[in-house]
Each structure stands twice: as structure tokens, then as C-alpha cells.
Amino acid sequence: MKRTSLIIVSVLVLLSIALTACQPASTKVRVATDATFPPFETVDEATKELTGFDVELMNALAAKAGIEIEWVNIGFDPMLAGLSQCQYDVAIAAITITEDRKKDMLFSEPYINAGxxxxxxxxxxxxxxxxxxxxxxxxxxxxxxxxxxxxxxxxxxxxxxxxxxxxxxxxxxxxxxxxxxxxxxxxxxxxxxxxxxxxxGEVFTDESYGIAVCNKNADLLKKINDGLAAIKADGTVQKLEMKWLAGQ
Incomplete structure (x- = not known):
């Protein structure tokens, strides 16, 4: 009887481990930014935390897409160089989508027009x-x-x-x-x-900002585009434009 109970307990433990292993782990990505571009990204002097249009947009998008973020604050040029080598998973820092940059990284759908x-x-x-x-x-x-x-x-x-x-x-x-x-x-x-x-004068180029993604991670790009579409649809992006860009 004791042996039978022991076998049952062992089976239950193994089933529990197997079920836990099958649970989808939360997706954690390293998101690089250059926090010297107010109103898009900056460091709040009081809290020392990252803030700005891009930061709030990425946080809202990640919540919709089920992505856990680890922020990295770095200069713009090394940020792009690091992303092209997939040292970071994502970069957002008022990055203009260009044909040259598309050779080294993936881009989300545009989230704002800027020239x-x-x-x-x-x-x-x-x-x-x-x-x-x-x-x-x-x-x-x-x-x-x-x-x-x-x-x-x-x-x-x-x-x-x-x-x-x-x-x-x-x-x-x-x-x-x-x-x-x-x-x-x-x-x-x-x-x-x-x-x-x-x-x-007037804005003299036609450009759009996009979220840059490691070129080896098309699955992550899809999640980001899905999250971006969701926060566009629910009015979050428009609210952020009013908060950070209107009246600047």
C-alpha cells in the first residue's frame, strides 16, 4: 500500500513538472533607447526613471503584446550598431525608417510621421x-x-x-x-x-519613425506590430501625442 502511494505521488510530481514546463514563459526583451531626445525619451530628473513619448508607447505596446521589457539607455550611434549585431532585441529612440537601416535591422509599422x-x-x-x-x-x-x-x-x-x-x-x-x-x-x-x-521654413523631408528589431527575430516583430496596432486602435497613441507632442 505504501509503495503504491509512493508511485502515485511520484507520477503526480512528474506530471506537475511536465505541465509547468509546457506553460509559455513570458517574453523578456532588451529594449535600447537614447534618453536625450525630449519629448520622445529622456530621464526624469526627480525619479531618475526613463520617460517620454517613446518610453510610454513601448511600455503600453508591451503590455498589450505580453512582452516583459528590460530597458537599456545608451548613445544613439552605439544603440543602432548594437541592434544590428542583435546585442539588443529592440530599439526605440525616434528612429527614422531608412533603406540603409533596413539592411541591418527589421522595422515595425510606422508610429509617427516626422521630417x-x-x-x-x-x-x-x-x-x-x-x-x-x-x-x-x-x-x-x-x-x-x-x-x-x-x-x-x-x-x-x-x-x-x-x-x-x-x-x-x-x-x-x-x-x-x-x-x-x-x-x-x-x-x-x-x-x-x-x-x-x-x-x-517647412519640414523638408518625408520620414516616419519605427521601432527597430533584431533582424533575426521576425516573431518578435510580429508581436510588436500587433501591440502597436492595438494601442493605435484603442486611442493610446493619440493620447500620448496630446500629452507629449501637442504644444511643445
């Missing part, structure tokens, strides 16, 4: 658009489409920075003549120094 615009000091009346940048010193963050577009303009003296906050600081201090940056990013920095800085 390049020129920012100057309010006292500057010489610069009115890309055609008036010849002979001017123009700042942009290293590895961004702002730097790429600046290089296309003949006669521009490009100065690259590790982060856009440094570029806009130099602009405010008169160290450079202009900054080329994504329109929403430019608005965020100008909102912090609206007495000195402004944009000129």
Missing part, C-alpha cells in the same frame, strides 16, 4: 531654409538623418554631436548657426528655450 526641419536663433534672419545654409555651421547628432541631410547640402560645415541637447545648447550660445533635426525633436528642445530659438 527634418532647421532650427536657428530667433535673431537670425539670414537662414530661411536648406537653400540658405551654404557657408553656415550646422549641428546634428551623430548617426541621425539630420546629419545625413546636412551632408547633402552643398557648402554646409557640419558639426556632429553625441546628443541633440549639446547641439541645441551650442545653437543657443551662438557656437553654431543652425541645427537640423526631426521636427518633433526640434519642437521639444525649442520648447525648453523658446525665448532664444525657433524653427524656420
Amino acid at each position: 527634418q526641419i532647421i532650427s536657428v536663433q530667433k535673431s537670425n534672419t539670414e537662414i530661411t531654409g536648406p537653400e540658405s545654409l551654404a557657408g553656415k555651421k550646422v549641428g546634428a547628432q551623430l548617426g541621425t538623418t539630420g546629419a545625413i541631410e546636412a551632408q547633402k547640402i552643398e557648402g554646409v560645415e557640419l558639426k556632429t554631436y553625441d546628443s541633440y541637447d549639446l547641439a541645441f545648447l551650442d545653437l543657443a550660445n551662438g557656437q553654431i548657426d543652425a541645427v537640423i533635426a526631426d521636427y518633433p525633436t526640434a519642437l521639444g528642445f525649442i520648447g525648453q528655450n523658446s525665448e532664444k530659438l525657433t524653427t524656420v
